[in-house]
Amino acid sequence: MTQAAPWAKNDVTTVPFWIFTDPEIYRREQELIFQGPFWSYVGLEAEVPNPGDFIRTEIGDKPVIVVRDETGEINVLVNRCAHRGVALCYHDHGNAKELVCPYHQWTYDLRGKLLGVPFRRGYQGQGGMTEDFSPADHGLQKLKVARRGGTIFASFDHAVEDFETYLGPTTLRYFDRVFTGRPLAVLGHSRQRIPSNWKLMVENIKDPYHGSLLHVFLVSFGLYRLDQKSKVEMDDTGRHATLSSTRGEQVANDATQQMRSFKPGFKLADTRLLDGVKEFSGDETVAVQTLFPNLIIQQQTNTLAMRQIVTRGPNAFDLVWTFFGYADDSEEMRRRRLRQANWMGPSGFVSVDDSEVLTISQDGIAAYPDSSALYKMGGSHIRDEQHMVTEGAVRGFYRYYRQVMGL
Amino acid sequence: MAPDKVALRLEVEDFHTDYCAALDEGRYEAWPGFFTEDCLYLIVPRDNFDRGLPLALMRCESRGMLQDRVASLRETLFYLPRTLRHMVSGIRATVQADGSIAAEANYLILQTGHDRKAELFNYGRYIDRFVREDGALRLKERTCVFDSVTVPSSLVVPL
Numbered sequence: 300m301t302q303a304a305p306w307a308k309n310d311v312t313t314v315p316f317w318i319f320t321d322p323e324i325y326r327r328e329q330e331l332i333f334q335g336p337f338w339s340y341v342g343l344e345a346e347v348p349n350p351g352d353f354i355r356t357e358i359g360d361k362p363v364i365v366v367r368d369e370t371g372e373i374n375v376l377v378n379r380c381a382h383r384g385v386a387l388c389y390h391d392h393g394n395a396k397e398l399v400c401p402y403h404q405w406t407y408d409l410r411g412k413l414l415g416v417p418f419r420r421g422y423q424g425q426g427g428m429t430e431d432f433s434p435a436d437h438g439l440q441k442l443k444v445a446r447r448g449g450t451i452f453a454s455f456d457h458a459v460e461d462f463e464t465y466l467g468p469t470t471l472r473y474f475d476r477v478f479t480g481r482p483l484a485v486l487g488h489s490r491q492r493i494p495s496n497w498k499l500m501v502e503n504i505k506d507p508y509h510g511s512l513l514h515v516f517l518v519s520f521g522l523y524r525l526d527q528k529s530k531v532e533m534d535d536t537g538r539h540a541t542l543s544s545t546r547g548e549q550v551a552n553d554a555t556q557q558m559r560s561f562k563p564g565f566k567l568a569d570t571r572l573l574d575g576v577k578e579f580s581g582d583e584t585v586a587v588q589t590l591f592p593n594l595i596i597q598q599q600t601n602t603l604a605m606r607q608i609v610t611r612g613p614n615a616f617d618l619v620w621t622f623f624g625y626a627d628d629s630e631e632m633r634r635r636r637l638r639q640a641n642w643m644g645p646s647g648f649v650s651v652d653d654s655e656v657l658t659i660s661q662d663g664i665a666a667y668p669d670s671s672a673l674y675k676m677g678g679s680h681i682r683d684e685q686h687m688v689t690e691g692a693v694r695g696f697y698r699y700y701r702q703v704m705g706l
Numbered sequence: 707m708a709p710d711k712v713a714l715r716l717e718v719e720d721f722h723t724d725y726c727a728a729l730d731e732g733r734y735e736a737w738p739g740f741f742t743e744d745c746l747y748l749i750v751p752r753d754n755f756d757r758g759l760p761l762a763l764m765r766c767e768s769r770g771m772l773q774d775r776v777a778s779l780r781e782t783l784f785y786l787p788r789t790l791r792h793m794v795s796g797i798r799a800t801v802q803a804d805g806s807i808a809a810e811a812n813y814l815i816l817q818t819g820h821d822r823k824a825e826l827f828n829y830g831r832y833i834d835r836f837v838r839e840d841g842a843l844r845l846k847e848r849t850c851v852f853d854s855v856t857v858p859s860s861l862v863v864p865l
Contacts, residue, residue, distance in 0.1 A: 391753060486760055486761045487751075487754040487761020488751065488759070488761065489751060489763055490751070491856065491858070492856050492859070515782035515783070562781065565781060567774045568769075568770035568773040568774050569773075569774060571768075572771060572774060622761050633760075637765055638765060640765065641764065645763055646763040646857075646861045646862065648783070651783050651785055651860045652783060654860045655859065658786065658820075659786065659820075662821070
């Protein structure tokens with residue numbers, strides 16, 4: 300590694316900038332985190348409703364295929380032919396009876412088992428595979444799969460703990476609030492490539508402190524603001540976090556005085572954009588979860604989305620948004636969700652602030668690898684809080700990250 | 707070719723030229739004026755469009771919502787400086803039975819970013835429905851279907 304600045308043992312109040320740019324750190328993250336004993340999000344069951352339906356996606360930067368087989372089971376297979384490594388699934392989605400590599404037509408079933416190798420026995424007594432070749436040893440690498448409430452997660456490491464234990468009771472409670480088992484309906488996808496390290500996206504969503512300052516839209520309309528009833532809750536390890544809050548009003552008070560971004564006079568010409576209804580259990584109107592390592596679950600009023608992080612080297616990641624509702628939504632609710640989708644995504648009234656700030660975060664960080672970031676808001680401890688003036692969940696993430704990475 | 711068909715195409719081309727100039731020059735306040743009061747404006751990635759998925763990156767269901775997008779550019783959003791340049795070609799336009807005009811055109815938008823990097827920012831086609839108001843063409847519907855499915859950073863200024 301090329302880093303010059305050491306990282307003091309157990310320190311999570313400062314984080315050296317080289318972890319956001321170093322190619323060796325990135326390589327180790329792929330191995331230890333994205334291929335490690337953790338559950339990565341890969342899709343929704345509603346994206347592969349029928350036998351033979353498949354989508355392709357990535358875990359970290361490793362291409363995988365998510366496919367439903369004839370028995371209704373969902374398999375997650377490495378998108379790499381066992382012969383020469385061809386990424387044999389090259390459509391975003393589709394339906395197939397078997398998976399055929401276009402190069403030499405090696406053919407696999409939907410569970411990844413190698414069914415056929417053309418000219419395996421040669422032709423007219425000539426050629427063919429060696430005697431020791433056994434198709435059973437050359438299937439597509441299969442990942443472990445977990446499904447809950449219409450979501451699909453996968454792990455390269457079959458020793459991973461079960462999904463519910465992995466989330467822990469607090470994280471699972473918020474997860475189940477949206478994924479009740481009610482069938483989901485996909486509204487569509489959007490994708491953006493953000494020129495920043497993937498961890499900056501994760502910490503952005505674990506940081507309630509910025510929400511009241513950067514996001515004029517949230518602040519002005521009381522969708523998420525520091526003076527509102529709110530919580531930051533983690534699992535025991537600190538790897539997952541849930542930030543929740545209850546919507547308030549567009550009124551000035553002693554807290555909004557410190558928010559240069561609060562615009563009491565800002566009004567919309569068409570207020571249908573803000574039309575929300577209570578939908579989920581509890582008082583919270585917003586609950587945003589970060590699930591280690593690659594998922595952000597967004598429930599802000601009635602807009603629901605999975606934000607999947609796909610790493611693209613140390614200096615970029617793709618954010619893949621899957622907006623969804625429920626299959627039995629009324630037409631009115633469906634339209635409301637589509638309207639509220641304006642808040643989020645690559646053109647979101649809220650989320651553009653983040654993707655733009657992340658871009659210049661990386662600009663500053665990459666230029667000064669010997670400097671470090673400071674996370675002392677709310678103290679130096681890691682614990683759940685009932686307020687937003689804290690970076691505690693970011694500290695929790697880096698404590699866990701250091702354990703996994705051996706840093 | 708019939709002179710009225712050529713005249714229509716030229717009229718639509720003039721519309722595109724004025725529309726793109728307003729956006730490229732940063733005269734965002736002029737943008738809602740290119741639409742009818744009850745317009746529909748959508749920016750849809752091509753993969754969603756081809757699959758019939760309704761999600762749009764921007765969904766404006768009235769001129770008021772277009773004005774709200776402009777207000778966000780001026781007052782609420784944080785975004786980095788950028789320069790955009792629209793190119794429009796391949797205009798097709800036909801008058802419909804109800805007197806409205808169905809039209810399509812290809813567009814290409816080049817961007818120079820805050821880091822002075824130049825890139826092909828977004829490209830695809832406009833699928834339009836024009837009507838005449840006070841003698842001028844206005845968009846009753848515009849769907850921007852973009853082939854360049856992954857957005858570089860953020861899509862802030864309307865297409």
